[in-house]
Amino acid sequence: MSLLSTPAAPAASAAPDDVLRRQDPVVADLLAGERQRQASGLQLIAAENFTSPAVLAALGSPLANKYAEGYPGARHHGGCEYADLAERLAVERATTLFGADHANVQPHSGSAAVLAAYAALLRPGDTVLAMGLPAGGHLTHGSPANFSGRWFEFVPYGVDPETGLIDYEQLAALAARHRPKAIVCGSISYPRHPDYAAFRAVADETGAHLIADAAHPIGLVAGGAAPSPVPYADIVCATTHKVLRGPRGGMLLCRGELAERVDRAVFPFTQSGAQMHTIAAKAVAFGEAAGPAFTAYAHQVVTNARVLAEALTGEGLLLTTGGTDTHLLTADPAPLGADGPVARGRLAAAGIVLDTCALPHERRRGLRLGTAAVTTQGMGPTEMNRIAELFGAALRGEPGVRTAVAELAGRFPPYPAE
Known part of the structure; x- marks a missing residue:
């Protein structure tokens, strides 16, 4: 269940606004495509999240x-x-x-x-x-x-x-x-x-x-x-x-x-x-x-990051500082035969979206990822372990990862219908 699905914040419409579609179907299609992109993959960019429908409503006010x-x-x-x-x-x-x-x-x-x-x-x-x-x-x-x-x-x-x-x-x-x-x-x-x-x-x-x-x-x-x-x-x-x-x-x-x-x-x-x-x-x-639900969410973000860090280490990645205290992780994919940009490309092809970052004291780039968005979707430690498995499989070039990613993401829609 998505952490955005609360009684105080009714779910947003799954379809682009009808007025926009009538007025400018090209832009409406772009927004529909972006909605589908966000919902069908794993959004692990540390700087991104899913706002509540109430926040979106204020933005369009x-x-x-x-x-x-x-x-x-x-x-x-x-x-x-x-x-x-x-x-x-x-x-x-x-x-x-x-x-x-x-x-x-x-x-x-x-x-x-x-x-x-x-x-x-x-x-x-x-x-x-x-x-x-x-x-x-x-x-x-x-x-x-x-x-x-x-x-x-x-x-x-x-x-x-x-x-x-x-x-x-x-x-x-x-x-x-x-x-x-x-x-x-x-x-x-x-x-x-x-x-x-x-x-x-x-x-x-x-x-x-x-x-x-x-x-x-x-x-x-x-x-x-x-x-x-x-x-x-x-x-x-x-x-x-x-x-x-x-x-x-x-x-x-x-x-x-x-x-x-x-x-x-x-x-x-x-x-x-x-x-x-x-x-x-x-x-x-x-x-x-300011509410208790957000407090629980913030702590779950950190728990998920720590579980994901340990699981990614098990897949062979090297975690800078050996882990995390926060929502973000930085990792060196070199043990799996890729630098940051190459690894990001392989993961993107599998529907796993993240960034590259500098690796301290190295001349190559690593990976930066975070658990804020997937935690908002309602994922927990079980899903973090599964994400790490898919992560490793994608970097090793194993088949079927994109389908498995879509299946996992599909069980946790960012804006579930009421």
């Missing part, structure tokens, strides 16, 4: 028509009565859910949230300490192709070559040597919990701001399945999709004394009009995440 530049009570457009109510509700729910003094729910994406955090605390040319991209850092953590690498001087920290864990001694030494204006704690492919207290101590010792990029673990934090960065970081950047299971977008959490700086960094400095339909959908997601 009349607030999509509303221009609401500014903040509640101080808009640059008229007619914002309900837009203001929606944003205030989203902010109230976010601050309550995460125990934060202040929340800004306007960022259009996680990257936009990070940009705003930098704008609030830094000036061009400042030195920033962040996880290096080869170790799992994000593009916004200093990639030369990104605004971060062009505007700031990034110093990368990494992970221990033996354990794959963050090297906190190296972190402290680099901070003492370079005296960064900010330290960024966060990664797109680190499967363990960061030691936020250790990061805070290093920041305090060197006079740096601490920015937590919690785009991946924030949903686990909401469900009590991961430690919270909120008590330690000056600013927490996050996404509202991934494990949190809301609409695609970003948010910022901060202490009260930074609220004005954060808000001005979002608007008017980095963004203009807020996407009010998305903000309403964020409010829905925050409300869902």
Whole structure:
């Protein structure tokens, strides 16, 4: 049974909207194809999930028509009565859910949230300490192709070559040597919990701001399945999709004394009009995440990831750090005769969808996968073991895997009919 199938969230229609089909059958067919793609395979991309039908309804609401530049009570457009109510509700729910003094729910994406955090605390040319991209850092953590690498001087920290864990001694030494204006704690492919207290101590010792990029673990934090960065970081950047299971977008959490700086960094400095339909959908997601069903879901996500990690090890893959504390896993498929891109292609052909990622201290890429979406569909440890079997079979080139994947996925539709 899908975890989205709850009395409070009636199932979405299985067919594309009739109005869209009459108006634009080409787009309707595209959406129907995407619906079928999602339902007929295993969606293991760590950054993806299935939102509830209630979140989808808010995304398609009349607030999509509303221009609401500014903040509640101080808009640059008229007619914002309900837009203001929606944003205030989203902010109230976010601050309550995460125990934060202040929340800004306007960022259009996680990257936009990070940009705003930098704008609030830094000036061009400042030195920033962040996880290096080869170790799992994000593009916004200093990639030369990104605004971060062009505007700031990034110093990368990494992970221990033996354990794959963050090297906190190296972190402290680099901070003492370079005296960064900010330290960024966060990664797109680190499967363990960061030691936020250790990061805070290093920041305090060197006079740096601490920015937590919690785009991946924030949903686990909401469900009590991961430690919270909120008590330690000056600013927490996050996404509202991934494990949190809301609409695609970003948010910022901060202490009260930074609220004005954060808000001005979002608007008017980095963004203009807020996407009010998305903000309403964020409010829905925050409300869902505050309930006991989401708490159970978040813990099941972690349980499933640990079971899957052990089962994939049994299939011959090498798991970085030896396993996971979170929803995501990173694995080296080399023992099965493939690098990351080749393995991803073989798995995609079998209907198993995931990403590649950097392998620390290696010149080749591995695989990054997560259990958020399949857990939303209602899968548990039994299915995780079966997924690992199909994973190994696909990488070994065994026949019939695509059919077996479709059969498994078909038993757990993401949006079951009532």
